[in-house]
Amino acid sequence: MISPHSNTSSYDLETEKINQAVSKIFKDSERIKKHKPNLFFIGKYYPKGDGNYGEMDEFSRMILAIKKDEEMLDQQSGEYYYYMNAVNYFNSLLGNILLNNEEFVICVMPSSAKGTSASGIRTIAESLCRPPIIDGTRCVCRNETIPKKHLGGERNLEKEIASLIVQNENIIEDKIVLLLDDVTTTGTTFEAGIHKLKTAGAFEVIAMALGKTTY
Numbered sequence: 001m002i003s004p005h006s007n008t009s010s011y012d013l014e015t016e017k018i019n020q021a022v023s024k025i026f027k028d029s030e031r032i033k034k035h036k037p038n039l040f041f042i043g044k045y046y047p048k049g050d051g052n053y054g055e056m057d058e059f060s061r062m063i064l065a066i067k068k069d070e071e072m073l074d075q076q077s078g079e080y081y082y083y084m085n086a087v088n089y090f091n092s093l094l095g096n097i098l099l100n101n102e103e104f105v106i107c108v109m110p111s112s113a114k115g116t117s118a119s120g121i122r123t124i125a126e127s128l129c130r131p132p133i134i135d136g137t138r139c140v141c142r143n144e145t146i147p148k149k150h151l152g153g154e155r156n157l158e159k160e161i162a163s164l165i166v167q168n169e170n171i172i173e174d175k176i177v178l179l180l181d182d183v184t185t186t187g188t189t190f191e192a193g194i195h196k197l198k199t200a201g202a203f204e205v206i207a208m209a210l211g212k213t214t215y
Contacts, residue, residue: 021176021204024102031097038206039190042093045183045211062086063211066120067182083120090210091124098128098178105136105172105202109181109193110164112148116141121182121210136171140164140179140193155185160192166200173201184209 018038022029032040046060056064065086073080106129108122116122116138129135143165166172179193190207197205 017204018206021104021206024176025099025104025178025206026097027099028097032208033212035184035212036187038194038204039184039187040206040208041184041212042097042208042210043212044214046214059211062089063182066090066124066210068120070118070120070123087120087123090120091127094124094128098133100130100133103132103134104176104178105134105139107136107139107172107177107179107193107197109179109189110140110142112142112146114142114145119182121180125180134171134175136168136177139166139168139171140196141167155188157188157191160188161195164192164196166196169200172197174203177202177205179205179207181207181209183211183213185213 015037021038026032029040032042034040043059045063046057048056048060048064063086065082068079068083070083073083106125108119108125111117111119122137125137126135129137142163144163146159146163177197179190179197181190181193184190184207187207190209194205194207
């Protein structure tokens with residue numbers, strides 16, 4: 001991958017690794033928005049119920065739809081139809097953003113529930129994992145249930161890290177990893193996921209959310 005040089009700072013080496021990873025994952029990084037050097041998002045997410053924005057925009061409605069618990073939806077209901085419509089929309093969108101001829105691992109941030117429960121973002125990610133892209137969608141999981149952030153759960157990096165474990169570490173060892181989630185707000189959850197994956201041996205981790213919460 002990259003050979004360290006004594007006259008190169010650790011910051012420069014990390015920047016080089018991030019740039020290398022970005023070039024292996026995205027067809028054109030200009031098509032997405034950067035929140036931090038290793039954290040990207042596709043569009044702005046305006047939470048439902050915030051009176052400053054009135055009617056929720058279509059992109060935000062799509063994100064809200066995939067945040068539903070797939071296993072709890074009646075497949076004959078209109079709610080399930082909108083859920084699958086959103087899944088297909090983001091699957092197509094990500095298919096146009098991500099390279100499909102380079103090897104990298106796709107991982108998913110788990111929900112707040114213990115384990116690796118079903119979620120819209122996991123369903124989307126699994127459909128994108130066709131060779132040479134490696135399926136790591138169940139590598140990151142919760143070892144305990146934590147309060148949901150949008151319901152007042154604490155955004156504490158140390159507690160977030162402590163609630164996560166990486167299983168099947170051989171899948172991500174020395175690999176470039178794309179870590180997906182539906183929404184990012186402060187980036188704390190992603191920071192925890194990146195830390196756990198790099199500690200477990202990932203070469204570099206790039207995080208991308210579908211939407212960034214905007215108030």
